[in-house]
Amino acid sequence: MAKLSTDELLDTFKEMTLLELSEFVKQFEDTFDVTAAAPVAAVAAAPAAGGNAADEAAAEQDEFDVVLEAAGDKKIQVIKEVRGLTSLGLKEAKDLVEGAPKAIVEKVNKEAAEKAKEALEGAGATVSVK
Numbered sequence: 001m002a003k004l005s006t007d008e009l010l011d012t013f014k015e016m017t018l019l020e021l022s023e024f025v026k027q028f029e030d031t032f033d034v035t036a037a038a039p040v041a042a043v044a045a046a047p048a049a050g051g052n053a054a055d056e057a058a059a060e061q062d063e064f065d066v067v068l069e070a071a072g073d074k075k076i077q078v079i080k081e082v083r084g085l086t087s088l089g090l091k092e093a094k095d096l097v098e099g100a101p102k103a104i105v106e107k108v109n110k111e112a113a114e115k116a117k118e119a120l121e122g123a124g125a126t127v128s129v130k
Contacts, residue, residue, distance in 0.1 A: 017087040018105050018112065064113035065106045065130045066120070071097045074124035081123040085116050097125075 004012070013021060029035055066085075071078045075097060082093040085105055096102050104127075105116050113129045120127045 017085075018108060019086045019088070022107070062109060063107040064110055066104045066108070066113050066116040067128045067130060068097065068100045068102055068104050068120060068125055069128055070100055070126040072124035072126060077123035078120060078125045081119050081125070085119065 013024075016024065068078070068082070079090070079093045079097050082088065082097055082104055083090065086093065086096075088096065096104070104120065105112070108116070117127045117129055
């Protein structure tokens with residue numbers, strides 16, 4: 001197999017959905033017995049010695065979960081948005097919407113969380129970002 005350059009790998013990752021990228025990270029962690037979150041945990045542990053770590057951790061939150069609270073009146077539109085955000089199949093997206101409250105996307109940056117929230121609210125859903 002040809003070795004991919006860093007730029008080629010980044011281009012490949014840019015084409016993946018958040019769900020596909022999340023599954024890749026999990027498989028990468030399992031294959032190489034590593035944890036992708038370890039450096040963040042080490043950095044977060046350092047301020048703990050300062051005393052008010054809870055305040056600092058809340059101010060530095062960089063991972064957000066978008067939670068569908070209710071589908072609203074336009075359930076079909078919400079299902080379409082969920083499918084677009086997650087690349088789930090029709091049945092899986094329908095089950096997720098009907099099982100609300102459920103997390104739609106997890107551990108994404110603030111921009112991605114806000115985009116997902118706007119898309120779902122535009123379709124008529126009630127959404128929260130945690």
